Amino acid sequence: MKMMKLPEKTVERLSIYRRTLLDCLAQGKTHIFSHELANLHNITAVQVRRDIMFIGYSSMQRKGYDVKELIDVIGGIIDSEARQNVAIIGIGNLGRAITTYFMGKRSKLNIVAAFDLDPNKIDRMVSGVKCYSMQNIEEIVKEKDISIAILTVPADSAAGTTERLVQAGIRGILNFTTVPLNVPSSVHLEEYDMITSLEKVAYFVKKQAG
Amino acid sequence: MKMMKLPEKTVERLSIYRRTLLDCLAQGKTHIFSHELANLHNITAVQVRRDIMFIGYSSMQRKGYDVKELIDVIGGIIDSEARQNVAIIGIGNLGRAITTYFMGKRSKLNIVAAFDLDPNKIDRMVSGVKCYSMQNIEEIVKEKDISIAILTVPADSAAGTTERLVQAGIRGILNFTTVPLNVPSSVHLEEYDMITSLEKVAYFVKKQAG
DNA sequence: TAATTACTGTTATTACAATAACATTGTTCG
DNA sequence: CGAACAATGTTATTGTAATAACAGTAATTA
Numbered sequence: 487m488k489m490m491k492l493p494e495k496t497v498e499r500l501s502i503y504r505r506t507l508l509d510c511l512a513q514g515k516t517h518i519f520s521h522e523l524a525n526l527h528n529i530t531a532v533q534v535r536r537d538i539m540f541i542g543y544s545s546m547q548r549k550g551y552d553v554k555e556l557i558d559v560i561g562g563i564i565d566s567e568a569r570q571n572v573a574i575i576g577i578g579n580l581g582r583a584i585t586t587y588f589m590g591k592r593s594k595l596n597i598v599a600a601f602d603l604d605p606n607k608i609d610r611m612v613s614g615v616k617c618y619s620m621q622n623i624e625e626i627v628k629e630k631d632i633s634i635a636i637l638t639v640p641a642d643s644a645a646g647t648t649e650r651l652v653q654a655g656i657r658g659i660l661n662f663t664t665v666p667l668n669v670p671s672s673v674h675l676e677e678y679d680m681i682t683s684l685e686k687v688a689y690f691v692k693k694q695a696g
Numbered sequence: 697m698k699m700m701k702l703p704e705k706t707v708e709r710l711s712i713y714r715r716t717l718l719d720c721l722a723q724g725k726t727h728i729f730s731h732e733l734a735n736l737h738n739i740t741a742v743q744v745r746r747d748i749m750f751i752g753y754s755s756m757q758r759k760g761y762d763v764k765e766l767i768d769v770i771g772g773i774i775d776s777e778a779r780q781n782v783a784i785i786g787i788g789n790l791g792r793a794i795t796t797y798f799m800g801k802r803s804k805l806n807i808v809a810a811f812d813l814d815p816n817k818i819d820r821m822v823s824g825v826k827c828y829s830m831q832n833i834e835e836i837v838k839e840k841d842i843s844i845a846i847l848t849v850p851a852d853s854a855a856g857t858t859e860r861l862v863q864a865g866i867r868g869i870l871n872f873t874t875v876p877l878n879v880p881s882s883v884h885l886e887e888y889d890m891i892t893s894l895e896k897v898a899y900f901v902k903k904q905a906g
Numbered sequence: 907t908a909a910t911t912a913c914t915g916t917t918a919t920t921a922c923a924a925t926a927a928c929a930t931t932g933t934t935c936g
Numbered sequence: 937c938g939a940a941c942a943a944t945g946t947t948a949t950t951g952t953a954a955t956a957a958c959a960g961t962a963a964t965t966a
Contacts (some may be wrong), residue, residue, distance in 0.1 A: 570901065580789060679708075682708050703922070
């Protein structure tokens with residue numbers, strides 16, 4: 487059990503590497519060089535090796551990394567040993583895209599509930615996930631031991647919903663809304679702001695042009 | 697015209713500040729202190745002041761920043777003087793959410809076209825935007841002088857579509873797909889990877905628990 | 907077997923971002 | 937007025953991430 491703490495950016499890249507490696511494995515590739523992995527992600531081979539150094543894995547010299555082993559090692563680092571239960575708060579296309587990705591991936595991340603206001607969805611299955619009424623958030627979160635919430639509700643209900651999630655004991659929130667959230671430091675918050683991302687692209691496009 | 701280059705993170709925060717400031721203005725607030733703005737975003741007042749220092753704006757001492765002025769100054773920095781035309785490639789909920797946000801915001805960012813494969817959408821208006829066939833990407837991009845693309849297509853067509861966009865002369869891409877893209881360095885690429893974000897939340901939740 | 911090649915793993919350096927410390931300036935109030 | 941206050945603007949320091957430089961090692965080949 488590695489107790490060292492990984493750089494945040496390394497954690498991000500490991501998640502991406504793993505997906506690429508899974509693709510490679512599916513294509514029958516058994517070994518991969520650092521520069522191959524680097525080319526697939528527009529980064530340098532040094533960075534790949536450095537990330538892999540952090541997690542303490544070693545390749546067979548000159549043959550590249552064993553794809554299967556590396557997948558397992560990354561899993562050992564970033565996956566939880568226990569299951570982590572996830573809820574989608576506001577189940578639109580976004581939530582469904584994520585759900586679809588994780589379904590059948592036998593991952594430790596289990597999307598176990600959705601919440602919505604739409605009566606047509608409540609008490610039905612949406613993309614293979616049971617949808618509950620927003621009114622029952624606290625109850626279901628506790629009952630199903632949900633530790634992570636994906637927040638895709640309209641802007642005006644984001645703050646209130648967040649407060650209820652925190653009250654209910656949620657441990658991590660992935661915020662897809664366009665409003666900044668306030669959570670206690672014990673809750674890990676990941677902001678995912680599409681307006682900012684777009685304005686940022688626009689800014690750098692403009693800069694380059696001028 | 698400031699030619700200095702802003703830190704990337706500052707650009708991100710300016711985009712967020714502006715949205716908050718617009719809300720404040722709508723609520724009739726005319727001035728705001730650095731610590732107020734900071735509290736609204738879970739950051740420190742020093743960081744707010746430092747960001748504002750970068751763009752060269754000065755408040756009236758002791759009265760906080762003039763909300764309206766600050767909005768304009770931020771706009772002068774991050775907005776383009778010319779219009780920047782944007783296309784949504786694959787118009788699902790995601791694209792529609794972004795479109796809806798920018799509609800009526802009299803922003804310099806104009807979403808002028810959508811592309812999709814679905815014959816039910818092609819040649820119709822979707823969320824106020826004309827939808828075209830994927831086959832016509834090159835043509836329409838040039839015709840409408842589109843410089844920015846929001847990519848929300850399925851994973852397996854992401855790479856091919858990107859290549860066509862680059863060929864057509866696109867300058868910036870916001871990638872919502874879960875595959876890493878390869879673009880020439882002249883094209884600004886912003887990755888927006890929801891799987892990684894979720895795995896990252898899960899990792900830090902797990903760490904904190906253990 | 908010694909030199910060369912083609913990689914990996916580690917350390918050192920540089921660049922970037924956040925935080926802390928401090929100087930400055932209007933305002934208030936004794 | 938001038939001390940205390942409450943805010944901003946700037947410089948200095950620390951922390952984090954990326955890059956560069958280099959050392960090490962198995963395989964190959966003359």
